[in-house]
Amino acid sequence: MHDKLPLSPEFYANSDVVLLARKLIGKTLIVMRDGQRREAVITETEAYAGITDRASHAWGGRFTSRTEVMYRRGGLAYVYLCYGLHSLFNVVTGPEGTPHAILLRGVYPVLNDAKMNFGNQVPDDLRKAGNGPGKLSRLMGIDRDMNGADLCSGSDVWITGTGIEIMEDDISVSTRIGIGYAGKDAGLPYRFFIDRAVAEQAIKKTGYF
């Protein structure tokens, strides 16, 4: 049994948000909700590079009640409502004053208290339940109450580096989704993802449990 300790503040303080977005692939998101524990391997991320990135909420130095949390130290949660319907979960990164964030866009579930360990037998309806930023939050029980949550305390929501190994060659890179308004920044290669089959094989091969 792994300890599944949260990643440290030092990990999140790295000012290279694109590198961190890549490093989060294959790590495990853990959420405690109503006494229930849920764990899922991160399969898709996008980097949002602070004030210089037209796609970022903090572009041009915008500092509002919504974006305020992005300017705090790395290792906090930034959760906001998108299209009036979906809570999107981000990881704040970089040192204090640098509003970098990483959007989690996909996870593959590995544990849910209600159905116990999935192992190699994840139910069909859950295999795709975390492939999308809005679906991810619904699957894991994340909502805006978690905005500003400390990902380093290991209490409500955190990310652990133990468990899964992903090969560098298995990580795909592309432009980000749904940010056509961002002009030339829409072309930046800031999205990282792995196939579902790769995630399944890695979980199986590493022997997660």
Next chain:
DNA sequence: AACAAGATTAACT
């Protein structure tokens, strides 16, 4: 005070 847009999703044709 009013408005347009949005880091999406599911259910259509």
Next chain:
DNA sequence: GTTAATCTTGTTA
């Protein structure tokens, strides 16, 4: 491929 659902946010179109 198209569209409705739904509401907060940042801007003033």
